[in-house]
Amino acid sequence: MNLTGPALAEGPETARIRAFLEGAGAAGGRTNPAVTVTLPVGDDAAGFRPPDGAQVVVSCDASVEGIHFRREWMTWETIGYRAAASALSDLAAMAATPVGLVVAAALPPELDVETAAALGRGVGEVSGRVGAEVLGGDLVASPGPAFLDVTVLGYAAAPTTRSGARPGDELWVTGELGAAAAALSDLERGLEPDPRARRAFDRPRPRIDEMLWLRDRVRVHAAIDLSDGVMRDARHLAAASEVALEVEADRLPAAPALEGFRRAPAGERLLLAGGEDYELLIAVPSGAMQGTARAFAVAFDLPLTRIGSAREGEGLTVSGRSNPALPAGFDHFEAGR
Known part of the structure; x- marks a missing residue:
């Protein structure tokens, strides 16, 4: 410096x-x-x-x-x-x-x-x-x-925004989800988190290099970082782009710290609404990632996973969810927080 x-x-x-x-x-x-x-x-x-x-x-x-x-x-x-x-x-x-x-x-x-x-x-x-x-x-x-x-x-040169997703786009997410939220949940209960989860919570990685790499190879229509949970941040992207988003819960890349209970209500909540992931949710044209996801994984030792799509309409739909009452994600002014 x-x-x-x-x-x-x-x-x-x-x-x-x-x-x-x-x-x-x-x-x-x-x-x-x-x-x-x-x-x-x-x-x-x-x-x-x-x-x-x-x-x-x-x-x-x-x-x-x-x-x-x-x-x-x-x-x-x-x-x-x-x-x-x-x-x-x-x-x-x-x-x-x-x-x-x-x-x-x-x-x-x-x-x-x-x-x-x-x-x-x-x-x-x-x-x-x-x-x-x-x-x-x-x-x-x-x-x-x-x-x-x-x-x-x-x-x-041309910042990627939340507002460019189009009907027919595919939704992809970098990395794995739920580990940091699992660590936070343990800390709040006075427990020692899984070391992998603790690392994700203590040292989140801003996906700067990963996004610049993708930008140079794929036409990224829209993106948002996942700080408040997939449920809440996907809704932000849907609202800004004026499209409906469909997320398939079974496709979400769960972190190893969620093994054994990702389908339980507690695991599903951490995965979909826990937040603290700081991964990227991106919208790209259909088929644009063909061959790119594998190259991304090799370049960064990190998964790149398709989790859904965009269509005409508004709002967010999550299929394969076992808990319909799941909260929408972190909100500083949510009643009772």
């Missing part, structure tokens, strides 16, 4: 900012050679120059203590990683190449410099993996709870 720029006056706040930036820089990896960062971290604002003809793509994602994370469940590195990964997953859905991110944090004063450094290491781990640079942010003291907001910046 480039830590040049105006020097900061020393003090408790500056010590935490410096620790965060040093942590993020130490954990960082590759950078994007196609982009020029004209104003790196250290000024009142950052600047970058995207490639000619590209649109700037921006998204943000908030993480609130008690809602998105609990300190007793995970380290501060994991908290930082997950906060950045969830925001970067939005860029993946848009087929956008990441450039950088800015992090706003409100932390209780008792959280020390090492906490800030750990947050930075987590953010730097995932941002470096996808070629993004920490470009700045803001830090304030808060009586609690702790709060993180990550804004991600990227570019794309």
